[in-house]
Amino acid sequence: MSASTAIVGVAESDLGVTNASILTLQSQAITRALADAGLSLSDVDGIATSGVSRFSATQVADYLGVQPGWCDSTFAGGSAYEMYIARATQAIASGQASTIVISFASNQRSARSRSLGGVVETHTPEAQFESPFGPLFPLSYYAMAAQRYMHEYGATRSDLAQVAVLAREWALLNPKAYRYGAGPLTVEEVLAAPMMSSPLTTADCCLVIDGGGAVVVTSLERARDLAKPPIQILGYGESTTNTSMSQVPLLPTGAVASGKAAFARAGLSPSDVDVVALYDSFTITVLLSLEALGFCGPGEAASLVASDRVRPGGDIPLNTSGGGLSYCHPGQYGVLLLVEAVRQLRGEAGARQVSDPEVALAHGTGGILSTHATVLLGVDR
C-alpha cells in the first residue's frame, strides 16, 4: 500500500512577519503547491489540515469552495502533517480520494497569538495537576528532557548549542530562511542568550514566526503524468505517548516506535537515508530524535551533530532548510519538513542541494514529545 502514492506538489506560504490571516496563508500554500504539481483546486477531493479553527479541514474547504469526499483534522501538534501522509496514502489506496492537499499555516508572529504557558483547557488533568505549578508549555518539558539527557550521558549545554549552530549554517544557504542574512551563530552566543527554562536559552528554542506550507498527494501512477517528477511515499509510522508532563519516561521518546514502523514499512534502514529533516522545536529535540531513529546510538547524537557528517557536504545532511531554529517555525513545523525533503529529492534546493539524494526522512514531533511521526520519501525509480 505504501509504495502506491507520491507527493507531486509542494510550496510554502509567505514566511516571516506577514500581517496576513491564517486563511490567506493557507490559500497561498495550497494554490502554490497545486500549481507546482500542474493541478488546480477543482482536482482536490481531499483536505488534511489543523490549526485553523475547531473545524479546521471544514474551514479550509469552505474557504476554497471545495467539497471534499475525504478530510482529516487530526490534532497532534507539529507531527500531524507526517501522520496525514499515512492517512492520505490509505485514503488514496482505498479509493476514497484521489488528490489530497495537506496544509498548515499560522500568523502567530503577526497576531502575537503565542503564549509561554501554552493553551490550558480547564477540564483536563493537566489543568489540575500541572498548570498550578507554572511550567512553560511546551518549553519546560523539553528542558526537563534535556536535563535528564545531560545527566544520563554527560552531555553539556554546548552539545545542545551545536544543534542551533548547525541549523544556522544551513540557513545561510537558504534565501527563504528567516536567519538567511544573519551570519553564522556560535556556541558562545547560544550559551549567552537569555535563559528561559534551564538548560535551554532563547537560542535553543525555535523561531516564533508566521508561515505555512502545503503538499499534494496522489497515486504514483497518476503522479507520473504530472508536472514534476513524483516523490514516492515509501513508508510511515507514528507513536502517541503523552499529553501530561509526568506520565511517561522522558527518554527515550516515541520516535523509537515511529521510526521502526516507518523503516520496516519501507524496507529501509537509517544508512539508506540521504537527507534528514528532523523537527527542531528545541535543540534537544534533534539529539533525541537522531538517537531514537537509529542514526546513532544512545548518547552519541552530540558528537554526530558536532561532526562534518551532518553539515553541507556530509553524508547525513541534517535540517538542510535551516530548520525551525533558523528557517521557519510557524508553531507547527511538520509540513515544512515534507516540503524541504521533496525539494531535496527533486534537486530543487539551490545552494543547499545535497548531491543526488534518493531517500529522505521527515520526522515530526508534536506537543511535549507527545506525538511522533516518521515519513520516508524516495525518488521514483
Next chain:
Amino acid sequence: MSEQVLPIPDDVTTPWWEATKESKLLLQTCRECQHVQHYPRAVCTQCAGNQLEWVESAGQGVVDSFTVVHRAPSPAFTAPYVIARVRLSEGPTLLTRIVGADESELACDLPVALSWESLSDGHQLPVFQLKHQQ
C-alpha cells in the same frame, strides 16, 4: 502577585484536593491489581478496573528531572522557580516544584521529601525539598 492558577476539582479528583487541606498526598491504588497511579482517574491504567482506592503517599521520592523557569508564563507566577518531575517511592511520577534549593544544589536522582504550599482557595500544592535540607 496576581490571581493564582487554581485547580477545578471534578467527580474523581475532589477527594484528592480535599486531602491536600490536611497536608495528605493521596495516590490511587487498584483494588483488583494493586497498581498505584497518579493523577487520579476513573480507570486503572494497568487492568482497566474501576475499583480505585485512596492511599496516602509516604512523601518520599527522587528528582527524575528539573528545570529552573526564568520567565514566568503569566503574572500569576514570579520567576525564577524550580519545576520538577518527582518519582515517588510508591512508583508514580508527579509534576511539582522543588522549593528552598539553589540551582547549583539540584541534580537528577537526588532524594526529596514532601512539603506543602498554600493556594488562595484553601487547597495546598504538594511540593518537595531536597532531603539534606530537612
